[in-house]
Amino acid sequence: MLDELLGQRVVVDLRSPFVCLGMLARFDDLYLELHDADLHDLRDTATSRENYVAASVNTGVKRNRQRVLLARAEVAAIARLEDVVDE
Numbered sequence: 001m002l003d004e005l006l007g008q009r010v011v012v013d014l015r016s017p018f019v020c021l022g023m024l025a026r027f028d029d030l031y032l033e034l035h036d037a038d039l040h041d042l043r044d045t046a047t048s049r050e051n052y053v054a055a056s057v058n059t060g061v062k063r064n065r066q067r068v069l070l071a072r073a074e075v076a077a078i079a080r081l082e083d084v085v086d087e
Helices: 051-058
Strands: 009-016 018-027 031-041 065-071 075-080
Touching: 009 031, 009 051, 018 051, 018 065
Parallel strands: none
Antiparallel strands: 009 018, 009 075, 018 031, 031 065
């Protein structure tokens, strides 16, 4: 299933108050590797997770990491960024 997302821009919801957007470069049993990523701490803003992600779809990913590794054990959900709906 993750194979279908390789090379695509994704949004990764984490169990913590973080969300990460970027291009899925690779994965293994322990980590997801995203490139040109925005690792966003939702505690830094009053914006909800859903509103932040929807805004990023419209305005573009605000890259703050060239490369980030995310622990798969912390991942709640992953989806293609283009599959995010704003309704």
